[in-house]
Amino acid sequence: MQTLKVALVGAGMAGQAHAFGYRNASMADDLRDVAIELDTVADVSEALAEDVRLRYGFKRATADISQIAANPEIDVISVALPNHAHRAVLEVLLRSGKHVLTEKPLGVGVEDAEYLTNLSLQYPGIRSVGFSYRRIPALAQMAQIVREGRLGDIWHFESSYYADHAASAADRFTWRFDRATAGGGALSDLGAHAVDAIAFVISPIDEVLSAQFKTSITERTDRSGQQHEVTNDDFASALVRTECGAAGSLLTSRVAYGQPNRLSLSVYGSKGSAHFDTQHYNDLKVFEAGGNAATTGPSHVVMGPANPHYSDVSSFRSRGVNTGYGEAFIAEIQDFIRAVVGRKELDTTFDNALHAMRVIESMYAFDTKTALQN
Template structure:
């Protein structure tokens, strides 16, 4: 029997377009052959943008009225990809509509805001998931499996990072991303959400933020012109202050006793987009860097003679998670990248909608990440360690 799922997306910016790409290609997975994915509507207050995205990605309709969109009974499942400060307003309305919901991270600007949304999601019967897309990269998913299966022994030291250069130009527009009130955090949350989640995905929950240093390097920027979109949007002559961090350095402790460093920068000149995790254990180490997404490295002590033993460079292939469902030619070494991660997360969302099962990246996952962000903000302000455990529920 075929299950028809009619898709709508709220938000036609970069993240919304990535979701649209995921839905357009979701049927690549053989086990989703019984799902008829119908690309129904793109909703965005900027109607011209919504129409452009709908045309490019094959959606039948574009609207500017989000209230009318949510009232449309023809839409079964909704992706929400809006600026952070709009999630607290829009997500409760989607949940109340009874439609299945896939939200871009973060679901709130604070732990408390995220917790309230998680409570609403838990009380509804629809599927509610959150897009921690890097988890769906075959290399990172395979590395997490290896670590969790004991390939490197007991983990004692962790290093995670997210370096990007989208904010390196001081003439870039002062968008909502540079406002602490609107965003909830600079590099710490905008890209740190992914690095913190990736570290917890591989090693387990962070229990304590031992130290947190936040720095704003570019302290003011030109205000955006009306209707400006994205990092390269048009600007005006008027300038305003940047009120959140360009760089964040965290020292953390994990539930299992490991210690780690999480480094985040949105002004990393020459590094366009690199998320990585490195875990050292009693029997080896493992490394993944998204800039080389089609591979990961693993060292297991004692698997060969000392003269020839060392880290192995492993190319992702059909034996690794998600690979067969997203690779255009599913053979080892052909490589996958960040685009395929969006396909894989949408595929998982659609499976859960079809089966009526919860997503592994749900609103509780988002609260866990936001709890670390909240502890890091408090530790930076107080210059003292802050426990994360007590922050798991609003």
């Protein structure tokens, strides 16, 4: 058995999703000989860190993040912090030479992302960014279908990420609504996943043709009752083109009532089309042209052990039993561990996060130009 000792920096919802992933990583057959020990959870709120320690089985909890970088026994570190905290914390952890998996984005803008990406190359260790949606079996299967050429040349696409967690004006002001601490709004928080899904399934975006933004709720009150201006976007839309020449749309919103959390991607090519959305995690619609016009139509493909990642994360390895959001985090952690022990090359590196950040900043720059013209 090979043993990896894990530390978690950030004990909020995203951090707990990472803890869930590590606890279940050995579900994969090829990782049964890797023992995962949950060693330390760190958070500025020591009470929260202690709560996560108890519930997920970490050995210790601390509010002192520096203990993790200095501990020679810790092998891998997961980071799930507010955007503005990424640069300072990651700089210390990267210099330690330990293996690091961090949530996106890499800071609050391109400057942070470029700095951290360059720094990651100067020290040993595997560096990964948490684009967990790539590990959803149906989306991974869609990417495989496109790479195999079954849809022909990709002509155009539609992508969106809608959520309604900020749709009420009564929702409290937090760092997410401040451009200085969050960077972008809905586009940076949610749209980054759509940008990465496009890069993963089709090809990276290399041109932003247009972009527009709207802040629907312009002021919010924090927990102390103080009023704050919202300085980033509730909604964003853009027209983009990818490296392979496919043109498409990207829309994202955090104020879309009735859409609690929905990523969707439709791809149209010279030989067919495919559609995926997270309201139907285990379904993929595929249409391949050329059949009998009287009877042909989109195939409704239900995920199972034949599809990517499914057998590694399913609690019951049978088609139609279904996987979901949590299982995508398990698969993300599994791929990270495979890279750490030298069994697989990662496809979600800091470079991927830097690409997403550059695309997002290009969208914001386009909108700035439009505003100046007006």
